Amino acid sequence: MSAPVLELRDVSRVHGSGDTAVHALRGVTLSVGARELVAVMGPSGSGKSTLLQLAGGLDAPTSGNVLVEGTDLAALSKRDLAAVRRRSVGYVFQDLNLIPALTAVENVMLPRELDGVRSRAARAEALTALEEVGVADLADRFPDEMSGGQQQRTAIARALVGPRRLVLADEPTGALDSQTGEAVLRLLRARCDAGSSGVLVTHEARHAAWADRVVFLRDGTMIDETGYATPVEALLGERR
Amino acid sequence: MSIRHGLLALLERGPRYGYQLRSEFESATGTTWPLNVGQVYTTLARLERDGLVRPVGEADADGRVTYLITDTGRAEVASWFATPVQRADRPRDELAIKLALALTTPGVDIRAVVQTQRTATLRSLQDLTRLKVRAGEDDHAWLLVLEAMIFQAEAEVRWLDHCESRLARLGRLEPITEQAPVPTRAREDAR
Numbered sequence: 001m002s003a004p005v006l007e008l009r010d011v012s013r014v015h016g017s018g019d020t021a022v023h024a025l026r027g028v029t030l031s032v033g034a035r036e037l038v039a040v041m042g043p044s045g046s047g048k049s050t051l052l053q054l055a056g057g058l059d060a061p062t063s064g065n066v067l068v069e070g071t072d073l074a075a076l077s078k079r080d081l082a083a084v085r086r087r088s089v090g091y092v093f094q095d096l097n098l099i100p101a102l103t104a105v106e107n108v109m110l111p112r113e114l115d116g117v118r119s120r121a122a123r124a125e126a127l128t129a130l131e132e133v134g135v136a137d138l139a140d141r142f143p144d145e146m147s148g149g150q151q152q153r154t155a156i157a158r159a160l161v162g163p164r165r166l167v168l169a170d171e172p173t174g175a176l177d178s179q180t181g182e183a184v185l186r187l188l189r190a191r192c193d194a195g196s197s198g199v200l201v202t203h204e205a206r207h208a209a210w211a212d213r214v215v216f217l218r219d220g221t222m223i224d225e226t227g228y229a230t231p232v233e234a235l236l237g238e239r240r
Numbered sequence: 241m242s243i244r245h246g247l248l249a250l251l252e253r254g255p256r257y258g259y260q261l262r263s264e265f266e267s268a269t270g271t272t273w274p275l276n277v278g279q280v281y282t283t284l285a286r287l288e289r290d291g292l293v294r295p296v297g298e299a300d301a302d303g304r305v306t307y308l309i310t311d312t313g314r315a316e317v318a319s320w321f322a323t324p325v326q327r328a329d330r331p332r333d334e335l336a337i338k339l340a341l342a343l344t345t346p347g348v349d350i351r352a353v354v355q356t357q358r359t360a361t362l363r364s365l366q367d368l369t370r371l372k373v374r375a376g377e378d379d380h381a382w383l384l385v386l387e388a389m390i391f392q393a394e395a396e397v398r399w400l401d402h403c404e405s406r407l408a409r410l411g412r413l414e415p416i417t418e419q420a421p422v423p424t425r426a427r428e429d430a431r
């Protein structure tokens with residue numbers, strides 16, 4: 001197997017210090033390979049978003065290391081880190097983070113344009129991504145002119161646009177009905193099957209089940225995981 | 241699952257013999273509930289006794305008997321489809337019983353019991369999801385059955401989450417300690 005796309009090595013994150021210190025994550029080790037989708041489940045406050053933010057370089061660990069495509073994020077300059085975040089990582093935020101002053105298609109184009117892709121090409125890519133999540137017809141609307149689920153799909157398109165190798169999604173199906181939620185999971189799954197890696201935080205077991213592995217967090221600690229799923233051929237074999 | 245009603249529903253589509261019923265039942269439900277041919281014949285015998293089906297003529301050269309649904313049988317099928325399945329008709333929920341006992345049995349780590357179940361149920365959800373991805377888009381009957389199992393498994397996980405957070409709020413997640421006098425051997429073990 002090739003080197004992992006994402007690696008967390010004994011990662012901890014403590015907010016504050018002394019009596020008021022919050023141990024958001026404690027000694028988590030996780031490695032996600034190419035073509036692999038890992039789901040993270042756990043109760044509210046268990047550290048799921050923290051894990052994802054560390055993986056995406058949006059936050060830095062108190063101890064331990066985070067490596068994306070073999071590079072330790074701590075070793076990067078601010079500028080290089082920003083470049084990794086734009087080029088290698090697609091991020092779906094729990095609270096979406098769409099830019100209100102930009103239309104849907106402009107929101108999706110932004111990371112590509114920042115990466116130096118010409119406007120026309122970026123727009124075409126963005127429209128394809130919006131098409132994939134089923135909101136291409138809303139490309140010229142502003143976020144506040146869209147429903148929660150439509151905004152969510154736009155945020156997903158923004159994370160999937162371009163050749164990102166690592167997609168990190170924090171509750172990407174929260175505002176979606178079951179059909180649309182499933183469509184998003186199919187998309188993530190297809191992206192991973194095509195060679196990317198993904199980490200998906202979700203409360204919904206039905207969605208976590210699309211992953212190759214499901215890991216469970218509690219109070220910042222990884223307490224269990226499902227291991228790799230049985231190959232489907234073996235399942236079909238058992239049924240006969 | 242009522243094999244009886246399953247077979248009657250198939251016979252409503254037209255006369256069939258036992259082996260045919262078995263394979264149609266399995267293909268309609270995606271081999272979720274494998275039937276052996278013996279079950280099919282005992283069920284047919286009871287249906288015949290109750291006047292819901294009747295054999296057509298004699299056995300053919302291969303010894304196969306074709307069965308036909310009667311009017312009473314048709315009425316039974318109609319009423320089966322019209323009646324909701326009662327939760328109480330399902331087998332006792334072993335998991336609920338296990339958790340209830342875990343809560344009151346000294347020394348049992350209920351949190352571990354919950355997590356063990358959660359992981360196992362997620363594993364079967366993963367299996368079901370992979371089967372669903374593999375299933376043909378127009379294999380409606382099989383997809384319907386798979387999705388029923390998927391939603392049931394999901395409900396189980398939600399219920400486990402719910403139990404865990406409620407017990408956490410009540411401070412009932414730590415194993416209770418023995419209240420009755422401790423037998424001597426256990427006391428020695430504890431030292």
Ligand SMILES: Nc1ncnc2c1ncn2[C@@H]1O[C@H](COP(=O)(O)OP(=O)(O)OP(=O)(O)O)[C@@H](O)[C@H]1O
Nearest residue numbers: 015022023024042043044045046047048049050051
């Ligand atoms: N900036 C911060 N300062 C102090 N504590 C924080 C901060 N950010 C997060 N925490 C704490 O860290 C813990 C983990 O938070 P995190 O957001 O990772 O949880 P989560 O698993 O994503 O929860 P949810 O399911 O509610 O989104 C929580 O106890 C939270 O209160």
Ligand SMILES: [Mg+2]
Nearest residue numbers: 048049050094
């Ligand atoms: Mg969160």
